[in-house]
Amino acid sequence: MQYDVVIVGAGPAGATAAKFLSEKGIRTLLLDKAVFPREKSCGGGLPIRVLKRFKYLEENNLIDSYSYGMHVYSTTLEHHIEILKNEPLIAMVLRKSFDQGLVNLATRAGAELRCGNAVQHVQIEADKAQLLLEDGCRVDSQVVIGADGIWSTTAKTIGVQHDCTNIGVCVYKEYPMKQETLDRLYSKQRFAYIHLQPHGLAGYGWVFPKKEHVNIGVVEFRQAIDPSKEKKNLKENFKGYLGILKDQKLVQKNLSAQEARGGAFPTYAVDTLATDRVMLCGDAGGLVNPADGEGMYFAMCSGEIAANVAVKALENNTTDASTLGLYQKQWKKEFQKNLSLFYLLSKRWRGNIENTVKLISKDPHLVDVVYAALTNEGGVQKEKWRIARRFAISYCKDRLGLP
Numbered sequence: 001m002q003y004d005v006v007i008v009g010a011g012p013a014g015a016t017a018a019k020f021l022s023e024k025g026i027r028t029l030l031l032d033k034a035v036f037p038r039e040k041s042c043g044g045g046l047p048i049r050v051l052k053r054f055k056y057l058e059e060n061n062l063i064d065s066y067s068y069g070m071h072v073y074s075t076t077l078e079h080h081i082e083i084l085k086n087e088p089l090i091a092m093v094l095r096k097s098f099d100q101g102l103v104n105l106a107t108r109a110g111a112e113l114r115c116g117n118a119v120q121h122v123q124i125e126a127d128k129a130q131l132l133l134e135d136g137c138r139v140d141s142q143v144v145i146g147a148d149g150i151w152s153t154t155a156k157t158i159g160v161q162h163d164c165t166n167i168g169v170c171v172y173k174e175y176p177m178k179q180e181t182l183d184r185l186y187s188k189q190r191f192a193y194i195h196l197q198p199h200g201l202a203g204y205g206w207v208f209p210k211k212e213h214v215n216i217g218v219v220e221f222r223q224a225i226d227p228s229k230e231k232k233n234l235k236e237n238f239k240g241y242l243g244i245l246k247d248q249k250l251v252q253k254n255l256s257a258q259e260a261r262g263g264a265f266p267t268y269a270v271d272t273l274a275t276d277r278v279m280l281c282g283d284a285g286g287l288v289n290p291a292d293g294e295g296m297y298f299a300m301c302s303g304e305i306a307a308n309v310a311v312k313a314l315e316n317n318t319t320d321a322s323t324l325g326l327y328q329k330q331w332k333k334e335f336q337k338n339l340s341l342f343y344l345l346s347k348r349w350r351g352n353i354e355n356t357v358k359l360i361s362k363d364p365h366l367v368d369v370v371y372a373a374l375t376n377e378g379g380v381q382k383e384k385w386r387i388a389r390r391f392a393i394s395y396c397k398d399r400l401g402l403p
Contacts, residue, residue, distance in 0.1 A: 004310075011147060015106045017281060030106055039261070044095055044208060065092045065209075070082075077248075119133060119148070143310045150167065166222065168220065199232075279309065291342040305331055
């Protein structure tokens with residue numbers, strides 16, 4: 001079987017690439033080792049900038065609900081930041097239905113989908129790329145897009161591996177819940193909750209209420225772990241986090257930690273995102289926000305960029321590393337500054353951030369600046385000097401005891 005482009009992995013990165021390619025008339029095969037619909041380790045919170053860039057998500061009813069605010073608590077719970085708005089702050093999705101919806105958009109555009117058949121190896125040859133599948137079938141393609149996650153087979157077969165010191169690990173559970181209970185606990189505005197460094201974790205805990213579910217989890221960033229301290233047991237930390245939430249009356253007393261799921265994601269981009277006939281997207285390329293672990297925005301953006309580069313490469317009949325390297329150049333131009341800044345911020349999970357929460361919580365103007373950074377498409381990079389300037393003002397006022 002021969003295709004113009006074969007995409008390995010049908011998550012947000014792969015399905016997005018497949019949609020854009022198929023809309024341009026490119027013969028596209030979308031492969032995944034899992035059978036869809038399937039669950040995915042994730043909180044299910046989409047930054048609003050995702051909806052601004054990919055307007056078809058709302059047009060196709062792929063959003064489960066919206067959160068109009070967030071409460072962020074310090075480790076001691078003594079200080080907390082409120083971001084409450086009249087417009088949505090976070091779009092909530094159920095990954096099982098969201099990912100299926102993205103796949104449906106891709107197949108509707110003309111992509112061929114084959115699930116339940118893992119890719120064993122990718123062989124790059126002079127005139128094609130050949131993929132060996134689990135069932136022994138071989139597929140030929142001019143271009144391969146690897147979107148098969150942190151343990152990407154595609155990446156490994158071209159000699160690219162993630163640095164395992166730069167990963168995030170999470171434990172979470174999505175609980176079905178009646179709407180009236182969710183209204184009572186989180187209001188009809190579905191306010192989200194973040195608890196920073198619960199029980200000393202180098203990360204945070206989250207509560208993401210949805211239409212008829214609440215997603216609760218904890219995440220730890222390995223690059224921020226103090227090597228001199230004992231490693232945390234994330235499952236035990238998840239149980240402890242549920243205890244904090246029960247004490248705050250943010251969840252029901254009978255909520256159990258049993259059957260909680262775990263997952264891992266990269267927090268640093270690989271050095272090589274494109275080689276001869278191959279591009280790596282989403283988690284496969286390490287394209288994740290290293291400060292909070294949010295990856296769906298970057299996954300979908302990388303899928304879109306890779307698709308556009310593949311179309312031009314096929315039109316020009318040049319699919320070598322130099323040509324496909326345009327993907328990496330475009331990615332860096334659009335996102336590298338933000339991700340580099342986020343990586344530096346991620347190291348803060350090791351330190352004491354109690355005073356940071358205190359300062360922000362006392363300055364509504366600083367809260368608004370942080371909100372702007374969270375919601376605009378330019379990210380923190382666009383607002384960093386405003387944040388730094390306002391933070392310096394708040395710090396000086398606090399030291400001088402001024403209101």
